[in-house]
Amino acid sequence: MEASAMRSTPNLRIPGPTPVPQDILDAVAHPMVDHRGRPFAALIQRVTERLKDFYLTKQDVLILSASGTGGMEAAVANTLSPGDKVLVVSIGAFGDRFAAIADTYGAEVTSLPYEWGQAADPEDVRKALAENPDLKAVLVTHNETSTGVTNPLEPIAKVVREADRLLVVDAVSSLGAIPLDMDGWGLDVVVTGSQKGWMVPPGLAFVAMSERAWKANESASMPRFYFDLAKARDFLQKNQTPWTPAISVFFGLDLALEKMAAEGPESIHTRHANIGQMVREGVKALGLELLATDERYASNTVTAIRCPEGVEVSALRKMLEDDYNVVVAGGQARLSGKIFRFGHLGLVSEEDIRQALDALAQALPRVGYTIPVSR
């Protein structure tokens, strides 16, 4: 991917929104069209087909005008009824958000929480399912952006399939960048958002549902109107959306998916794996500690780094932005002030990472951290 076009703009190393290539920004500036006209219908058909190649599904991928949280809300409200019991596997802030959404809509939530920085253990999920035979669904985050940890989704899915429950997956910061096989792994609802691995501005959420999830949808009675996925599926038959969509973002998505299809999912995954490794090696070489307790589960789209003793995260972030044009994210919720996060998904090159790591190496001593000499 061409990243040099971004060099005059900040090196945006947050885990979304990600930098958007200039040609995609230009595509976003397309004049408005009739969203019920033939050219836009052809675009909807094209992007929907291409998204299936990344989801690895035969199901429709529905495109909602919303951020990722809207997609999570749609996933819950379209498959469950008030009073349904759900297990939420939470390894961080976005797992907790899934629980909050389910709770808000009247589900009875059982939590399987982990220390932030850890991945979930499929055997714990098996145990929780055995202990709670009336659970209807399991909600899980694939890649926990708040901690930089990727859950072992395939084995978790295997356990949930064996127990024959619905598996609802927040793949907001994974899909498109980290391998996920919706049909092959037996995932029932998979949600992602345009501003993450897709190199597109925020504004669209993608949701796909399995046959099992569509069956659940028939009797699911949680309230829904704008995010009624059955309605979205009906309109997709005509290559339309029920409501006026975020047309500009669709134009960006069309070009982004064309570029991503040309690069190919496997090569995109490999690129992210290599970049993830490069970031981890780079921060460890500075004597810094990853939040991910087991590196096998360290995320290839976002790295959470413990802030060294005596350094203020806010001072470090400010210096990186003001003096080096590098923007990194802070910690969320209980990790606020304790970590900083380095996004590396979507449009990201080794050069971007090198520049950000160099900036970090220069900024850290200026905010009170001595880089160990052994590096």
Ligand SMILES: Cc1ncc(COP(=O)(O)O)c(C=O)c1O
């Ligand atoms: C794992 C995960 N889930 C959900 C969301 C929420 O998405 P949004 O901010 O687009 O609503 C995010 C965004 O950072 C995320 O990383």
